[in-house]
Amino acid sequence: MSAADLRKPAIVLIRPQLGENIGKAARAMLNFGLTEMRLVEPRDGWPNPSAGPAASGADIVLERATVYSSTAEAVADCAHVYATTVRKRGVTKPVLTPEEASREMASQPGRSAILFGPERSGLETEDVALARAILTVPINPEFGSLNLAQAVILCAYEWSKHEQLVQPTQEDLLPPAPQEELDGLISHLEGMLDPKGYYLPETRREATRRTLRGVLTKPGWNHLEVRTLRGVLSALEREPRK
Amino acid sequence: MSAADLRKPAIVLIRPQLGENIGKAARAMLNFGLTEMRLVEPRDGWPNPSAGPAASGADIVLERATVYSSTAEAVADCAHVYATTVRKRGVTKPVLTPEEASREMASQPGRSAILFGPERSGLETEDVALARAILTVPINPEFGSLNLAQAVILCAYEWSKHEQLVQPTQEDLLPPAPQEELDGLISHLEGMLDPKGYYLPETRREATRRTLRGVLTKPGWNHLEVRTLRGVLSALEREPRK
Known part of the structure; x- marks a missing residue:
């Protein structure tokens, strides 16, 4: 994996339900240059024949997708783990916008991962506990209805803004341990x-x-x-x- | 229409094809507080029974949508018209990112409109000619595959940053101990x-x-x-x- 790829966040879909949504997430990712998808316990197994058509050509993301049996395993090599939630639920962790999180990811050494929960229910408290920060898209308080691919595309889009801005990091600042x-x-x-x-x-x-x-x-x-x-x-x- | 609503850009869908995509665009809009949809010559007429289910509850946007027989008519009251294109096509107009365009829209007086072309073909040169600027999402040069709702959501999301939608607050984050x-x-x-x-x-x-x-x-x-x-x-x- 190239140095540039190592700077990109991995997109971790936790217990995704529909293959179609996995495909759409892959398409959303590749639009903004993200290529590493990790799947934790996809409901219908993997590979999933519904994913390909929905990916509209982003097959490379699906082909390289890796499957894990737990969230902890999926992020074992990541120094920075962000949990996406629509609303905060009494969790005392820093809450960042996609913009703020992207700025962090671009400036700090070590691999990053963004966790997305299942379509209906979102992340479990257990999964959120693995993250150091919450990533929340500030949304219309009267109509919050982002689907999985939309949440992924907003994160990928924000991340892509920083791609060319990556500063060489201070060597004496070590990344968080994996x-x-x-x-x-x-x-x-x-x-x-x-x-x-x-x-x-x-x-x-x-x-x-x-x-x-x-x-x-x-x-x-x-x-x-x-x-x-x-x-x-x-x-x-x-x-x-x- | 309230003063706040007048500051919001109108989303103009030109010759949209599938009702489902109109519904998805409405949902994308409302997530970020945009409510004014204008339709120019929707292929299958209006109202379209496929739009409602795809809007996932953003019915208010569809109910208020207005229909026009030409792009010029649809933007007649707008001071600032932006034409979205995936790639610029030899047009000698300023090319802005969603971020730059949103900053402009937020700071200048007068109504704004963002034009989106039909799903497959994008905007005609005719339509682009009505705009003072091009709005282009910087995208993976090797895989540009944004669908209509995704293009709309990225514009709506950027625009919302200039409004005071709920920002994630951190009031429950305690300061370091003495x-x-x-x-x-x-x-x-x-x-x-x-x-x-x-x-x-x-x-x-x-x-x-x-x-x-x-x-x-x-x-x-x-x-x-x-x-x-x-x-x-x-x-x-x-x-x-x-």
Whole structure:
């Protein structure tokens, strides 16, 4: 993959329902030069014969699309994950417009991904929890009815404005660690907390996990920082020095 | 018509073919607060029963749509007419992006109109001649395949940036905790790490402390987040549950 391609955000469609909509999203992407589509659990499997005709020639995007069984897996290599939502739902993460998010993506090192939920329901709280920021299109408060391909095209369009503007980034500014390194840190900590009863009562376990994940996702720690924190955890697991 | 409505550009569809596409264009418009659609010689007449379902609830735009027998008549009251084309065709008119055109429309007095041609063929030279400027979406030179509704939504979206539609607000985003709360967290952690030998050798103690403080300062955690992390540390200090 070329350096230019690595700067482009991956478009991640989570549990998309209709193949036709996947095709339309591909067409929307390619209009503005985006080529990397990732699919998480497409409802009707993949490849989907309805996608091709709707892509109106954007076949290359569909041919290269990759399929994942979880959102976490789909963004494992991404340093910057944005979750698109129509409205905020009590999530305490930064909320950016497509314009602001595109400016960020163009200026920061590391791969970016934009998450789009299923056609009807949008992203689950679980998926949003993986993102460091929310991407919301400011829309008519009395008529918000963007379909999947429209949401994709607005993001792709805004992104394309920055394509030629990419500044060489400061070398000493490391990108956030890939998502899988962050996940390693979080799992390590969870493994230490669980025996201490931190996640009890059981009914609160998932909410508690999400809260803690949110706190640790916010910083955008780079891989050196994540490594430092892994060292902290390992030290805490040790027996005290005599 | 209100003063606010008079500032909004009219969307002029010239010889549109499918009712479904007229409906989709209406939906695209209303998402970004545009309500005035003008139709010039719609192929299948007007009203068109296929338009309503495709509008997904943007019925008000279709109900108010007005029909004209020529482009000149449709824009007779407009001071600023923009003709959308995918590529410029030797026309000696200013060529603007949707962003530039929206900035103009927002700043100049007088009504504006944006012309869109038929689905397949685009605007005729005749129609373009009525416009003072060309509006072109900068698109992938190797794959330009915007459909009518997509072209409309990009123009409507850009225009809406100049209106005060709801911007995503961040009122529920708390400021970073006061420094003393962060210090409390850091001291708590240091108190746990020191007996484990984390700061050894002694000569590295200050550098190690600085590194860890840097990692924990970067996030700008708010006071709820700091409290969560204090809870994590307290849990780690506990004896495991039997």
